[in-house]
Structures are given as C-alpha cells and as structure tokens.
Amino acid sequence: MSTAVSESDFLLAHRGVGQDLGAWVVGIAFGREGRSVGFALGDGTVRLAALADIRADWTVVEAHRGAVLAACADGKDGVLTGGDDGRLMRVAPDGTAVELAKYGSKWVEHVAAHESGIRAAAVAKAVHIVSAKGETEKSLAHPSSVGGLAFDAKGKRVAASHYNGASLWFVAAKEDKPRLLEWKGSHHAIAISPDGTHVVTAMQEQALHGWRLADGQHMRMSGYPTKTRSLSFTAKGKWLATSGAEAVVLWPFFGGGPMGKAPTELAGGDGVMCTAVACHPQHEVVAAGFEDGLVLLVEIGSGKVVPVAPPGRAPAGNGVSSLAWNPAGTHLAFGTEAGSAGLLDLAKR
C-alpha cells in the first residue's frame, strides 16, 4: 500500500467516529425517520447510533439469538433484521426490539422493506410478505433457495433471485404468478433500477446478469476476478456501481448501455478488491469499501477520490462488508468483517 496518505487525511478522523464492535458487520441501515442508524452484527445484536450525536454511546439491542444475516431500513422508521434463529425482527429508533415473525429452524437470509410499510423476508425457497401491521400476508414460492431480494422504487413489485434466474412478483396481485426471468446458473445479489426498467443479479460465476423488462433483452456483464456481492444504482439510475474487482466497476445504463459498452473503472490501482459499494442518494458519488478495510468516496464524473477510512492493520479478514448512506445523503456508515465500524457526518457546516 502507498503510505503517502496520513491518518489525518481521512475524513473519519475529523468528520466521524470509529468503533470496534467485535463482530462481523452484516448490514447497516439508516432509519427512514432520519434520526438513527443500526449496525447489524454477527453476534445477533444491532448497535443503534443517534445521528444527532454520533459520538454518544451506541445502544446495544439484543435482536437475535444467533447471527443477524440481513438488515435494511424498515418501512417507516427503525431497522428490519433477519437472523439464523429464524426470526424477523424490527428494531425501533428507541431501541425496542419486536419479533414480527418466526419461521422455525430455517434462516431468514434476506430482508427488504418499502416506505409504504410493506416488508419481505426470504426464508429458504419462500419469500414472505409481511404487512405494516406485522401480519404475514402471503408466501411466495420459488424453485430453489432465494439468493437476494429487492423491492422496486414504488414498492409494487418484489424481485427474488434464485437458481436459474429471478422471479418478479406484483406484491398486491390477486393471483400470485411471477414473471420468471431466466438465465442458467446461480444468482444471488439483486437490484432493480430506480425507474423499474431493469433487473440485475450477481452470479456465482463472477459475472452479472441483467434483464431489460420491456423486451426481455439479456445483458451479460462479466470480467470480474471475484464474486460481486454489492450492487448499487446511482440515484437516477444512470450507473450501476459494483464490487468484485480491483476497482469500483460502473456499468452505464444510458446511451444504449450497458450492452456493448465497456464499464468505467474508478479508484483502482492498488490491487485490492472492492468488496462493497453504496451510491449517494442524490449525487453521482459512490462510497466504496475494499478488502483491506479502506473506505473512500469517488465522484463518477471526475474520478476524484476522497479517502474516508484507512486500511486496517489486520492483513486479512477485515474487508469492508457493509456501507450505507442515510436518505438525506448527509451521513455515511461502514463496517467490516472483523467488526470495525465508522459513522461520518458529512453535512455542510
């Protein structure tokens, strides 16, 4: 690694706070109410920080008996989590944890929620749709275990990836019949473009696959040296930022792309794998985390890089596992496999 950058050059030193949470940071979610952020951990807890005072002690909420496996912002406020104890939990901004559902011995591996209040939880081959009131409304069956889950921007459709493709469901449909997006192989992480026109999955084979919903056109995006774990569209859906390479790989979803277009690679050159990405909710800026713990911001237009957090001391196993922006785009949070976490206030002063 180059050492030309000193500790104080990283934004974390003067705009944020770092914490050692002692367990794998599985997911981070800022509450839609704008006051809290939850770090969901491999030890079953959710650590809640208040955005008003990020340096105050973070609350420890015992949410799951095993590990938290998935977390997202819940519909109105707070955090929604799934765990290997088979439970779907909601953690309110005040730290109250409520069990929404329990699915027996199976793990709750993926969760998603929409601001309308609707939630989805993937448990083995099923996706359970849970209402704002916490009632399980329906269970959607898939041909194999679900590898990823996402709502569209309007909350009308939910997409689930699985073996040999993905299923796109209308949540409120009277008769539950999915649109099957087929492509041979095992699909995991999934994203729907903000305008709802494209679905993209990350595959076991170190490639992405996409479908243009209007005409079913396939899109193959390959060339990754490792599996892509993190997919994030920019606010207006112009770019899809991805992890899995030695740079932030951005696919253009404009001007006929991504078909026949080369991706843009940013913030590369150190030979370290990018492990997590999160696009800013308004601007064309991507937060990216790397295998060595480095976190940075990169502006897509200029390629300009701003360092956020330095690489960790541990040689391995401290890769950035989670990254999240709050909806207003003023706060950024990150966490690593080894349990270090950071929370930054980037609001103009």
Next chain:
Amino acid sequence: MSDTTVPVTVLTGYLGAGKTTLLNRILTENHGKKFAVVINEFGELGVDNDLVVDADEEVFEMNNGCICCTVRGDLIRILGGLMKRRDRFDGIIVETTGLADPAPVAQTFFVDEDVKRATRLDSIVTVVDAKHLSARLNDSSEAEEQIAFADLLVLNKMDLVSEEEAEAVERRIRAINPYAEIRRATKSDVPIEAVIGRDSFKLERILEREPEFLSGEDHHEHDSEVNSVSFEVSRPVDPEKFNAWMSDLLATKGQDLLRTKGILAYPGEDRRFAFQAVHMIADGDFIGPWKEGDARKSKIVFIGRDLNRPQLRRGFEACQVDS
C-alpha cells in the same frame, strides 16, 4: 502462514449405515469442542451446545462449460452465514443424505472463493454397513461413489458379521479405494480424533498413506465399476508436459475420474509437488522437500470408472523428462 480456516468434515453413508449414531457420538462426547452441524433432517440428534443447521441439498451446475462441475448451493450460503459467527465453533460437520453423490460437496470447497477463504475440507468420512454393503454396491452407484471419495471408512455393525464376511467386505472396499483408512466399528464407536481433524485434503497429506494392496487378488473388477490404478515413474516429471496431459485428461475423462492424487518430482526442484483433483477441478502446490536419500519417484493415483490402465500409464510415463 497460520491457518485460520475452519475445518469441515463431510459425513456420507447409506441410510441406516450409522451416520446419525456417529454424529451423535461426536456431538455428545466430552471433547470440549463446539461444532456446527449441517443436516438434512432434524430429528434424532441430541444436541446441547452445538449449532444445528437445517439444509436442503441443492446441487447447482456451474456455468463454466463443464457438466460435471456441480456445487452445493445451499452449502455456499450456509457456510457464508456460519462465518458471520465464526468465533463460536471449532469445526463444521456436513451430513449428506444417504443417496448423495459426494462430488458436489467436495467441489464446493475448491470452486467457491468465499468458502475457500473461510473454510477447508478436512476429510470425507463414509459410514458403511458391514452386513449390507455388498447388496448396496450391487444396486447403486452412489454407494460406490461414497466409498471412492472416502478418506476414512467406518465399517460399522461389525457385531452382525463374521470375520470372513468382514474381510470380504473390506476386499470390495479396497478394490474401489485402496487409499482410504478402514476402521471397524460397532454402533459407530470410533474415537472422535479418528474422524475430525484428519487434514486429508491438505496437499501435504496427499499420498501419505500407502495403499493396502491386495495380495494375489488384483482382479476384483467383476461387479464393481469404480476402481483405482496407480503408477510410479523414476525420471523427473516435466511440469509442462504433465500440465498439458492432465488438463486434457481431466477435460475429456474428468466425469469418470472421481479422485486423482499425485506427488511429483520436477527437474532441479528440491520440493515435492502435490496434486489433487475431484473430477475436473484440480489443485496443486509445492510441499515440503524430498527426504534426504529417498528416491525421488513421482506417483499418481486415479480412482474412477472405466480406467484405461495402459493408456494412463503411457500418458504418465510420457510426462518424464527425456533420459
């Protein structure tokens, strides 16, 4: 380099052979270790301290143009999930269903980068029923595959067979896989150290065991499709020739080659090169130096179906450097 990966033991065997009994023995024995156990059906397990995970065997084909390259999709997800709480246990035990082909499980540990980074395949342990194995071998290819893949065979239910019957069963096992260790047992009573922590897939341990060749009974190919052949050459092996031969062999015959293992002497190289493959997926690296004074002989072993002994022999011999 210190090994921080979590060891995984794969437990195979036909329904009723005694897998669950062995698992219960491992879990209840007072050994001070904690395991995560991946099973297909909850039920008879008596688990207090350990973590039990319910799995569905989901075998996925890889999109890499290789039809026999299959992995256990559920295992990739489960091991990934377990790693998020990896400080909580010392090892992982994966139980497969009675009819499972062990190849997808084994291949998962070679193919998936996240699984490779966090875990290591320790060994494949197959429990067989001494009384009924012969019948199983006659009516199913899975029973053969489970023996072919085994590093340790627990020959269970010894109380139900005579010494002659036991010896006959062992001969059938040896005909398929002469490299596995056989442990006789009653009610799966094998010590846990014999099952867990064997490091059988470590390149350093490849071919550490000499095969127990059958004296004078070398023709056991009657009803057993799967068998094994091994060769030894005394001149050093040219790495380029070997790689070309092996890539071609695995690409064309990989489906029939269940396991391949080799120790190679490269010209002018003081270290031994160890090689192993599961079907078409291969792995190899330099291991410790040759012992002072020992003949630097290269060896290779194939366990599989329809093995063409003369052709394989000629192929391996042709990899030697010119004399």
